[in-house]
Amino acid sequence: xxxxxxxxxxxxxxxxxxxxxxxxxxxxxxxxxxxxxxxxxxxxxxxxxxxxxxxxxxxxxxxxxxxxxxxxxxxxxxxxxxxxxxxxxxxxxxxxxxxxxxxxxxxxxxxxxxxxxxxxxxxxxxxxxxxxxxxxxxxxxxxxxxxxxxxxxxxxxxxxxxxxxxxxxxxxxxxxxxxxxxxxxxxxxxxxxxxxxxxxxxxxxxxxxxxxxxxxxxxxxxxxxxxxxxxxxxxxxxxxxxxxxxxxxxxxxxxxxxxxxxxxxxxxxxxxxxxxxxxxxxxxxxxxxxxxxxxxxxxxxxxxxxxxxxxxxxxxxxxxxxxxxxxxxxxxxxxxxxxxxxxxxxxxxxxxxxxxxx
Amino acid sequence: xxxxxxxxxxxxxxxxxxxxxxxxxxxxxxxxxxxxxxxxxxxxxxxxxxxxxxxxxxxxxxxxxxxxxxxxxxxxxxxxxxxxxxxxxxxxxxxxxxxxxxxxxxxxxxxxxxxxxxxxxxxxxxxxxxxxxxxxxxxxxxxxxxxxxxxxxxxxxxxxxxxxxxxxxxxxxxxxxxxxxxxxxxxxxxxxxxxxxxxxxxxxxxxxxxxxxxxxxxxxxxxxxxxxxxxxxxxxxxxxxxxxxxxxxxxxxxxxxxxxxxxxxxxxxxxxxxxxxxxxxxxxxxxxxxxxxxxxxxxxxxxxxxxxxxxxxxxxxxxxxxxxxxxxxx
Numbered sequence: 001x002x003x004x005x006x007x008x009x010x011x012x013x014x015x016x017x018x019x020x021x022x023x024x025x026x027x028x029x030x031x032x033x034x035x036x037x038x039x040x041x042x043x044x045x046x047x048x049x050x051x052x053x054x055x056x057x058x059x060x061x062x063x064x065x066x067x068x069x070x071x072x073x074x075x076x077x078x079x080x081x082x083x084x085x086x087x088x089x090x091x092x093x094x095x096x097x098x099x100x101x102x103x104x105x106x107x108x109x110x111x112x113x114x115x116x117x118x119x120x121x122x123x124x125x126x127x128x129x130x131x132x133x134x135x136x137x138x139x140x141x142x143x144x145x146x147x148x149x150x151x152x153x154x155x156x157x158x159x160x161x162x163x164x165x166x167x168x169x170x171x172x173x174x175x176x177x178x179x180x181x182x183x184x185x186x187x188x189x190x191x192x193x194x195x196x197x198x199x200x201x202x203x204x205x206x207x208x209x210x211x212x213x214x215x216x217x218x219x220x221x222x223x224x225x226x227x228x229x230x231x232x233x234x235x236x237x238x239x240x241x242x243x244x245x246x247x248x249x250x251x252x253x254x255x256x257x258x259x260x261x262x263x264x265x266x267x268x269x270x271x272x273x274x275x276x277x278x279x280x281x282x283x284x285x286x287x288x289x290x291x292x293x294x295x296x297x298x299x300x301x302x303x304x305x306x307x308x309x310x311x312x313x314x315x316x317x318x319x320x321x322x323x324x325x326x327x328x329x330x331x332x333x334x335x336x337x338x339x340x341x342x343x344x345x346x347x348x349x350x351x352x353x354x355x356x357x358x
Numbered sequence: 359x360x361x362x363x364x365x366x367x368x369x370x371x372x373x374x375x376x377x378x379x380x381x382x383x384x385x386x387x388x389x390x391x392x393x394x395x396x397x398x399x400x401x402x403x404x405x406x407x408x409x410x411x412x413x414x415x416x417x418x419x420x421x422x423x424x425x426x427x428x429x430x431x432x433x434x435x436x437x438x439x440x441x442x443x444x445x446x447x448x449x450x451x452x453x454x455x456x457x458x459x460x461x462x463x464x465x466x467x468x469x470x471x472x473x474x475x476x477x478x479x480x481x482x483x484x485x486x487x488x489x490x491x492x493x494x495x496x497x498x499x500x501x502x503x504x505x506x507x508x509x510x511x512x513x514x515x516x517x518x519x520x521x522x523x524x525x526x527x528x529x530x531x532x533x534x535x536x537x538x539x540x541x542x543x544x545x546x547x548x549x550x551x552x553x554x555x556x557x558x559x560x561x562x563x564x565x566x567x568x569x570x571x572x573x574x575x576x577x578x579x580x581x582x583x584x585x586x587x588x589x590x591x592x593x594x595x596x597x598x599x600x601x602x603x604x605x606x607x608x609x610x611x612x613x614x615x616x617x618x619x620x621x622x623x624x625x626x627x628x629x630x631x632x633x634x635x636x637x638x639x640x641x642x643x644x645x646x647x648x649x650x651x652x653x654x655x656x657x658x659x660x661x662x663x664x665x666x667x668x669x670x671x672x673x674x675x676x677x678x679x680x681x682x683x684x685x686x687x688x
Contacts, residue, residue: 053547193635223402223574228618228631250547253577257620257629280623294552295622296577300600308556309549311503312517 008044008212008244009065009130010085013037014074016057016064020317032316034060036268037074039343042212042261047238047245049259049276051252053291055313056265058248059135062214065246066130067115067123076115078129079211084113128158128208135217137197141189147200148185151175154207174203177240179233195226199233206241214246219254231258252295256280264288267316267324270343274350284352287325323355331356363431364535364568365391365414370428372406372413375421379640383409385592386428388666393535396562396569398579398600400615401589404636407572410589411538414570415455416445432536451481454529458541460521464513470497470524471509477531496527501557519550526557533565540572555582576619580604588612591637591647594666598673608675610652646678654679 016035019028035057042048050058064071077085091106111117115126131154134140141150151171161167172182178199189197198218205213215234219227231254237243249255255262256276263273264287272285283289290307297304309328314320320327326336335355343353372384384406391397399407412418414430416437430437432448440448457463465473474493478484484492497505500523513521522542529537539558543551555578562569571583579586579600586603588596588611596609607613614632621627634651637643646652649659659678669675 053549195635224576224615225402225618225632226635228629229633231629232631252548253620253622256622256625277625290549292622294548296548296551296555296575296581298577298580298604298616298619298621300580300604306552306556308552312519312550313547 006044006082007041008079009246010041010077010080011065012039012075014039014061014064014076015072016060016069017072030317033268033319034316035064038263038265038268038270040263040270040273042244042246044211044244045238045242046260047247047258049255049262050246050248050265051250051255051262051291052265053250053313055267055316057268057316058250058265059216061265062132062216062246062248066132066214067127068132071116074116075110077113078115078126080113084109088113128154129210130212130214131205131208131210132214132216133198133201133205133218135221137194137201137221138189140201141197143189146186146188147175147180147192150189150200151203151207153204158208160208170207171203174206177206177237178203193226194222195229198222198230202230202233202237206237209241210243212244212246214248216248217250218247220249220251227254234258252292264291267313267319269324269353271325271354272350272352273343274347278347278350282347282350284346284350284357285325285354286329286331286356288352290328323353362393363390364393364395364433366429366431367410367414368429368431370410370413370430371426372409372418372423373426374423381639382592382642383423383639384413385639387589387592387594388428389587389594389597391536391568391570394562394566394568395585396571396583398571398573398583398586399589400573400576400579400586402574402636404639405589406592406639407589408540411455411540411570411572415453415538416449417455450477450534451532452534453536453538454532454534455538455540456522456525456529456542458544460518460525460545461513463525464521466513469510469512470516470527473524474528474531477528481532492531493527496531497524499530499561500524500527501553502527517550518546519553522546522554523557526554526561530561530565534567536568536570537562538570538572541574542571543578544573544575551578558582576615577621588615591643592639593647593676594674595648595676596674597666598670598675602670602673606670606673608669608673608680609648609677610654610679611648614651614653646676 014035015037017031017033020030020032021027022029038061050061052058063069088106088109091102095103095106118126148171151174152167155161155167155170161170171185175182180196180199219230222230238245247255247259259276261275262279263270266287272288283292290309293304293307311328314327322338323336323341326332333355341353341355343351345351346357368388370384370387374381374383387410401407409418413425425438437445471493474496475489478489478492493509494505497508502508502520502523543554546554573579583600586598586600587594590611596612607616617630618632620629632651637647645660645662646664649655662678664676664678666674666676669680
């Protein structure tokens with residue numbers, strides 16, 4: 001496998017549970033399983049879309065991924081050779097089955113390559129490789145700091161410049177690359193429009209020359225005419241700076257337009273994962289079907305059969321047993337109420353978690 | 359009844375007087391709405407789509423807002439010439455409104471049932487028992503499960519979709535002839551959005567009310583309305599039946615908007631951004647406000663203001679490209 005098509009990121013069984021506390025002693029009374037075991041990989045240079053409705057765990061997944069939250073469980077490999085990962089899988093299988101001859105080697109490999117096993121210092125060093133851009137162009141920029149300093153914050157923390165001049169040059173370069181006028185370097189966030197603020201967010205995320213950007217709803221707060229400007233900018237930067245994107249959004253049309261591969265999340269799990277064309281054309285999971293059919297189409301003459309889902313997304317504190325989607329599913333079977341369907345390949349490169357395809 | 363005019367807005371001007379200057383939020387808007395018709399008002403933030411409807415409802419805060427001219431004729435009577443008492447009799451009784459974020463529009467310390475009761479108490483003469491029955495009926499009608507229980511629930515106990523249903527129940531309580539819906543589904547997830555849009559359609563069919571749907575979402579509009587008015591910088595730039603707007607958009611802004619949205623399942627569609635951004639509404643722009651972003655702008659566009667003129671059957675457009683009456687199609 002050559003450098004180009006190698007996976008930049010591989011995530012295995014990522015979980016993030018938040019404790020629910022109650023009473024005067026703040027005892028833990030339950031867990032919100034915001035992300036409950038998701039696995040995926042992103043090829044270098046590609047855009048991976050993570051789509052779902054509010055509360056499905058897509059934002060938590062993004063934040064846990066870049067280690068803003070400490071994961072409850074899971075492994076993440078960033079830019080690790082596939083042979084090493086394969087070797088680790090093999091050793092892990094041996095260890096789990098009771099053969100402990102290579103346990104030390106396994107543990108050593110894990111500590112060296114699994115980001116979530118990293119110590120504080122290593123994590124900090126690794127972190128400059130993956131950065132995040134946030135949804136809210138108003139809340140995510142400190143209103144008291146001039147944009148030049150906002151963009152340079154990462155540079156300051158990681159101390160990657162030698163002189164004040166070098167720092168300024170880098171900031172000006174970043175502003176220019178993201179379509180901002182470098183002469184605005186000393187202005188404050190409120191002097192910029194929503195679209196420009198998102199550009200500031202992109203410039204800040206790019207400051208440390210990351211390889212992966214997590215884009216959390218980067219355009220959903222913007223007007224339609226501005227959305228495309230930002231998406232075009234992101235696409236241009238991706239090829240110019242050799243970036244890889246994890247694109248988190250609720251808007252399926254935008255995700256399909258912008259991503260190479262798409263995963264659909266529901267209540268903390270990935271229910272379907274495929275390249276964008278196959279997802280739209282085949283849509284195996286009943287939830288994906290309903291989701292796609294609910295997206296309004298800007299054409300008054302298309303008449304489509306809409307699958308109307310009943311009710312709301314259930315609470316992630318106490319998700320329904322078996323398949324989380326079964327209470328709203330029109331094709332629910334007995335088995336769905338009891339057993340959780342695994343994510344399995346239905347067509348080459350197209351996986352879904354549903355008992356209908358057993 | 360079908361074709362009679364319910365609402366006619368003529369050259370409405372709503373300005374805001376701020377410390378920095380006058381914001382011309384609505385700058386000469388005219389449209390008509392027939393009984394039972396659905397009009398979509400589309401535009402980006404700051405185009406005046408909400409303010410124009412708030413003006414109709416009499417909800418513009420004054421000051422800083424002030425209506426500088428125009429008429430709002432509701433069944434032939436000018437709302438702007440009515441006194442407060444007359445207006446209140448129309449608002450709520452014959453016109454009702456639902457908002458984008460139902461949580462901020464609902465009273466957090468009042469049960470859902472009591473909020474509906476408030477409207478009934480003001481506008482009808484029902485007894486308490488009759489009110490109870492009507493509240494239950496309304497909650498059932500808007501598709502709230504276990505209405506007996508939900509009647510006593512507070513807004514924070516309900517999901518976003520349920521809250522929007524309660525808002526709709528309040529709006530429907532007096533069977534209005536006009537419902538103004540300001541981005542009613544923008545805060546909701548797509549599957550819930552589909553539920554609410556479906557519900558609004560059903561209720562409209564049943565009650566025969568007219569709806570003004572204000573939204574930024576061209577896709578929602580395509581599926582829900584009879585007519586579309588596209589707004590830009592405080593003015594209506596195009597007004598036509600919904601099919602016409604999508605099949606045969608005339609104004610370069612409408613064309614650019616349609617070209618800027620990705621469509622699910624249409625990957626070959628060439629998406630194009632609209633360069634630049636909306637003008638500052640505090641400046642008095644001499645020519646067409648869209649000229650500096652327009653692909654087809656001519657010299658004259660920067661100095662002369664276009665008027666809203668017919669460009670086809672039942673199709674109005676505010677653009678100098680069509681000034682000589684000829685159809686300069688794309």
